[in-house]
Amino acid sequence: MTHQKNAINKQTDTSKGQSIWGGRFGAGPSAVMREINASIHFDQRMYREDIAGSKAHASMLAKQGIISAEDYTAIHTGLDQIQTEIAAGKMHFDPALEDIHMHIEARLRELVGDAGARLHTGRSRNDQVATDFRLWTRGAIDQLDKLYIGLATALLDQAEKYAAAPMPGFTHLQTAQPVTLGHHLMAYFEMFARDRARLQDCRKRLNTSPLGAAALAGTSFPLDRHATADALGFEEPMANSLDAVSARDFAIEFLSVLSIGAMHLSRLADEIVLWATSAFNFLELSDSFSTGSSIMPQKRNPDAAELVRAKVGRIVGAQNGLLIVMKGLPLAYSKDMQEDKEPVFQAVDDFELCLVAMTGMLADFKPNLEKMKSAAGEGYSTATDLADWLVRVLNLPFRDAHHVTGAIVKTAEEQGLALTDVPLTAMQAIEPRITADVFDVLSVEASIASRVSYGGTAPDNVQRAIKDARKVLS
Ligand code: ARG
Numbered sequence: 001m002t003h004q005k006n007a008i009n010k011q012t013d014t015s016k017g018q019s020i021w022g023g024r025f026g027a028g029p030s031a032v033m034r035e036i037n038a039s040i041h042f043d044q045r046m047y048r049e050d051i052a053g054s055k056a057h058a059s060m061l062a063k064q065g066i067i068s069a070e071d072y073t074a075i076h077t078g079l080d081q082i083q084t085e086i087a088a089g090k091m092h093f094d095p096a097l098e099d100i101h102m103h104i105e106a107r108l109r110e111l112v113g114d115a116g117a118r119l120h121t122g123r124s125r126n127d128q129v130a131t132d133f134r135l136w137t138r139g140a141i142d143q144l145d146k147l148y149i150g151l152a153t154a155l156l157d158q159a160e161k162y163a164a165a166p167m168p169g170f171t172h173l174q175t176a177q178p179v180t181l182g183h184h185l186m187a188y189f190e191m192f193a194r195d196r197a198r199l200q201d202c203r204k205r206l207n208t209s210p211l212g213a214a215a216l217a218g219t220s221f222p223l224d225r226h227a228t229a230d231a232l233g234f235e236e237p238m239a240n241s242l243d244a245v246s247a248r249d250f251a252i253e254f255l256s257v258l259s260i261g262a263m264h265l266s267r268l269a270d271e272i273v274l275w276a277t278s279a280f281n282f283l284e285l286s287d288s289f290s291t292g293s294s295i296m297p298q299k300r301n302p303d304a305a306e307l308v309r310a311k312v313g314r315i316v317g318a319q320n321g322l323l324i325v326m327k328g329l330p331l332a333y334s335k336d337m338q339e340d341k342e343p344v345f346q347a348v349d350d351f352e353l354c355l356v357a358m359t360g361m362l363a364d365f366k367p368n369l370e371k372m373k374s375a376a377g378e379g380y381s382t383a384t385d386l387a388d389w390l391v392r393v394l395n396l397p398f399r400d401a402h403h404v405t406g407a408i409v410k411t412a413e414e415q416g417l418a419l420t421d422v423p424l425t426a427m428q429a430i431e432p433r434i435t436a437d438v439f440d441v442l443s444v445e446a447s448i449a450s451r452v453s454y455g456g457t458a459p460d461n462v463q464r465a466i467k468d469a470r471k472v473l474s
Pocket of ligand 1: 039043098099125126129333335337338339
């Protein structure tokens with residue numbers, strides 16, 4: 001909470017506990033009531049959006065002849081000054097004034113008197129807060145997209161470097177077939193591209209304006225809701241005033257998108273943790289993204305990756321929390337909805353940090369190519385290539401080829417040999433028509449190069465995918 005000494009709002013008379021809405025109240029609220037009621041310690045983050053919304057509203061009021069041009073000028077100038085004051089940390093935030101909307105309005109009245117008191121004509125805090133929150137979330141999406149571009153670029157740079165570098169591909173975390181490291185990294189590019197698209201989808205759906213819905217029923221003043229929607233960059237005004245003030249599905253959708261995105265980041269983070277173990281030894285952790293142990297001098301811990309892996313818990317928790325706040329709320333506004341902002345702010349902070357940390361880890365990414373390559377050849381990883389050869393050259397039905405290959409792998413296992421070292425005669429004992437040509441397909445490189453089907457791991461494919469991805473990014 002920001003508590004500045006140089007109180008600008010001190011002239012606002014809250015000494016008798018009267019607030020802006022206190023007309024019909026005798027005594028003021030209790031201290032506990034003030035504390036539970038106040039949201040200023042978090043919703044001050046929306047001050048720019050609140051001021052932008054007020055400017056749009058005031059300008060429309062003047063154009064519609066609801067307030068005078070002089071009042072509009074005074075309001076506009078006052079709001080500019082307040083924005084400067086808050087940005088400079090000069091606003092004293094007082095829980096008695098509840099939230100950012102009342103702080104700004106109270107200060108405006110101090111600065112410009114009656115003109116300031118006319119600003120709230122045809123408006124309620126209910127449509128005001130819904131507007132501010134949509135604007136804030138829209139801004140967060142735009143900021144996240146920028147960070148995603150940085151992440152995707154770091155990923156593409158590494159994928160390009162290692163487009164032909166072999167590593168084992170896994171299923172069930174068992175060695176399955178060789179792939180290239182570039183291909184593996186590009187899988188994450190695809191996930192991130194979908195995450196970005198989901199953000200844009202969410203942005204499009206949330207970009208409608210609640211402003212002018214007033215408390216819940218609309219207003220008797222001749223507002224031009226299309227004009228305020230336009231001025232704030234919204235597609236259109238929301239069609240139903242009750243929905244406008246009470247809808248929070250945009251925030252829940254946004255948190256769902258972040259949950260999915262965080263889950264993807266967590267999977268990549270987990271691979272970094274796994275690969276950096278001495279058992280895997282696929283990866284050298286950089287000094288900038290690892291820490292030592294206080295007791296074991298030899299240790300290097302992948303803390304940053306572990307924390308990115310963990311943050312998904314907080315982000316999914318935020319989504320869950322807001323869903324639970326909203327379920328069962330009757331129309332229209334309920335104060336419960338004040339609890340909508342903290343989970344979103346927290347999730348955005350966490351998510352931004354994850355994106356930046358992951359970008360840094362990828363930029364520092366130092367794979368152990370030798371280890372990856374030798375691991376790619378272990379575990380009979382080219383057994384499928386052998387089966388495919390039997391289908392292609394000997395015209396065996398795939399199921400039979402699978403069976404023959406299984407028998408050859410068994411022999412290799414019994415003799416402690418890699419597939420490439422099984423003598424031709426031993427293979428022929430199982431399937432007499434096998435020729436020495438079969439060895440051409442059994443190396444890791446040959447296996448990888450053969451995977452030319454669309455989306456497959458052949459280095460040419462990977463290079464093409466990277467080229468296409470760069471086009472999409474720019
Ligand atoms: N601080 C409130 C919130 O975030 C603003 C709306 C208050 N509206 C009301 N009717 N009390 O939800």
